[in-house]
Amino acid sequence: MPSSTSFKILVRENRRTFFLALPIVAGLVGQMLIGIADTIMVGRVGVTPLAACAFANTILVVPMVFGFGLLSAVSVNSSHAHGAGRSHLAGDTLRGGVLLAVAMGLLVGAGAHAALPFLPLLGQPQEVNETVSVFFLLCAWSLLPLFVSGATKNFCEALRRPWVPFWIMMAGVLLNVFLNWVLIYGNLGAPAMGINGAGVATLLSRVAVMCGILIYPAFERSLSAAWPSDWLAPGLFEEARNLLKIGIHTGGLNLCEVTGFSIGSLMMGWLGVVPLAAHQIALSVVGTTFMVPLGLAQAVSVRVGHARGARRGKIIPPIVHGSLGLTAGVMAVFAAGYLLLGNVMAAGFTPDAAVRALTVQLLVLAGVFQIFDGIQVVSSGALRGFADTKIPFVVGIISYWFVALPVSWLTAFYFGFGAPGIWVGFVVGLGVAAAAMSTRLLRKCKRLNVSPSAHAAG
Numbered sequence: 001m002p003s004s005t006s007f008k009i010l011v012r013e014n015r016r017t018f019f020l021a022l023p024i025v026a027g028l029v030g031q032m033l034i035g036i037a038d039t040i041m042v043g044r045v046g047v048t049p050l051a052a053c054a055f056a057n058t059i060l061v062v063p064m065v066f067g068f069g070l071l072s073a074v075s076v077n078s079s080h081a082h083g084a085g086r087s088h089l090a091g092d093t094l095r096g097g098v099l100l101a102v103a104m105g106l107l108v109g110a111g112a113h114a115a116l117p118f119l120p121l122l123g124q125p126q127e128v129n130e131t132v133s134v135f136f137l138l139c140a141w142s143l144l145p146l147f148v149s150g151a152t153k154n155f156c157e158a159l160r161r162p163w164v165p166f167w168i169m170m171a172g173v174l175l176n177v178f179l180n181w182v183l184i185y186g187n188l189g190a191p192a193m194g195i196n197g198a199g200v201a202t203l204l205s206r207v208a209v210m211c212g213i214l215i216y217p218a219f220e221r222s223l224s225a226a227w228p229s230d231w232l233a234p235g236l237f238e239e240a241r242n243l244l245k246i247g248i249h250t251g252g253l254n255l256c257e258v259t260g261f262s263i264g265s266l267m268m269g270w271l272g273v274v275p276l277a278a279h280q281i282a283l284s285v286v287g288t289t290f291m292v293p294l295g296l297a298q299a300v301s302v303r304v305g306h307a308r309g310a311r312r313g314k315i316i317p318p319i320v321h322g323s324l325g326l327t328a329g330v331m332a333v334f335a336a337g338y339l340l341l342g343n344v345m346a347a348g349f350t351p352d353a354a355v356r357a358l359t360v361q362l363l364v365l366a367g368v369f370q371i372f373d374g375i376q377v378v379s380s381g382a383l384r385g386f387a388d389t390k391i392p393f394v395v396g397i398i399s400y401w402f403v404a405l406p407v408s409w410l411t412a413f414y415f416g417f418g419a420p421g422i423w424v425g426f427v428v429g430l431g432v433a434a435a436a437m438s439t440r441l442l443r444k445c446k447r448l449n450v451s452p453s454a455h456a457a458g
Helices: 003-043 047-083 088-122 126-141 143-158 163-185 195-219 236-271 273-309 313-347 353-385 390-414 419-450
Strands: none
Touching: 003 047, 003 143, 003 163, 003 195, 003 273, 003 313, 047 088, 047 126, 047 143, 047 195, 047 236, 047 273, 047 353, 088 126, 088 143, 088 236, 126 143, 126 195, 126 273, 143 163, 143 195, 143 273, 163 195, 236 273, 236 353, 236 390, 236 419, 273 313, 273 353, 273 419, 313 353, 313 419, 353 390, 353 419, 390 419
C-alpha cells in the first residue's frame, strides 16, 4: 500500500475516532467537574474540610473506578453487537449492565456504613476523621446512580449516540455547583452545611443525571430497536454473568491503578494535612486532563469492537496508531501547561500558600506521568476492544503494586523526598505500564497487517 494512501487512511480513521471520543471526553470531564467543584468550594471553608474531602474521595474512588471498569463490558458487547448488525442484543447487554450497577451500588453503600468505624485506623489526622463521616456516607450512596448512569451511557456510546448523554451530564454539573452554593455556604435561606452540604449536592445531582440518562434512550427513535422492552425477561442473570466475565479483568486493572494512587494518598496523610490537601488539588487537575485519553480509550474500544463485529480487521491498525499518536501529542501539551501555569492552577483551589507551593511541585511530576498514563490507558482500551483483558490485568498488578508503590515509599520516606517522592513512584509505575501495554497492542496490530485473513480478525 503506498505511503500516501496509508497516511490518508490514518487521518480518516483518526478523525472518526476523534469525533466519537469528543462527547465521551466532554461527559467524563463533566463528571470530574463535580468533584472539582466540591474541592474548590469546600476548600474555601478551610484546609481541614479540604483534607477530609480528599480522604473520602481517596477511599471511594477505589470502588468507583472498579465499577466503571466492570461496566466497560457493556460498551464492548454492545459495540460488537452493533457492528455485527444485531443491535437488539445490545439491549440485553444493557439489562445485565444495569443489574450489575445496582448490585455494586448497594454493596458500596452498605460497605461504607460497615467501614465507617474503622476509618481512623488508616492513620489520618484526628481532625480529618472527625469531619469526614457524613460526607463519606453521602458520596458512597451517590455511586449507585452514578453506576446506573455509566452503564446506560456506555450503551448509548456503543450505538453511536453519545451527545445527549453528554448534555445530561453537563446539566448535572451545573446542578451540583448550584446545590453546593446553596448547601455549603447557606444561601437562599438554607443552613450552612459545609462539607456535608457538598455530599448532599453530589448525591442529588447524580440521582438527577441517572433519571435523565435512563429516560432519553426510551424516546430516541434510533435506539428503539435495541432498547429493552422487558427489563426482567429471562436471561437477565446470564447476561450479567457474561458481562462480569469480560469486565472483571478491566475492573481489576482499574483497581490496581486506583489502589496505587489511593495508598499514595494515605502516605500523603502520614506526612500531614498540607501534603494531603496539595495531593488532592494536583489529582483533581490531573484527573480532569486524564479524561481526554480515557475518552479516547473508550472510543477506540468501541471502534475496535465495531470492526471485529463487522469482520473488518484491516482498519484496526490505523485506528490504533492514530489514537496513540494523538494521545501522546495532547498529553505533551497538558504537561507543558502544568509546567507553565501550575501556580495559577493551584491558586484557583486554595489561598493557603504552603498548599499552593507543594501543589506546583507535584504538577511538574504530573506532567511526566500523564504522558505515560495516556498511552497505557488508550492501549488497554484498544486491547479491551479485542476482548484481551487478562494480560493487561497482570501488567497492572506488576506496574502499580510491585513497581509504583515500593518506589513511592522508598523515595518519600527512606530517601527523604517527602510528598514529591510519592509522585516519583507514580511516574515509574506508569512508565512500565505504558511500555508493556503499548508493546502488546502494537504486536497485535502487526499480526493483523501481515495475516491473509485479517479481514476476519476477531
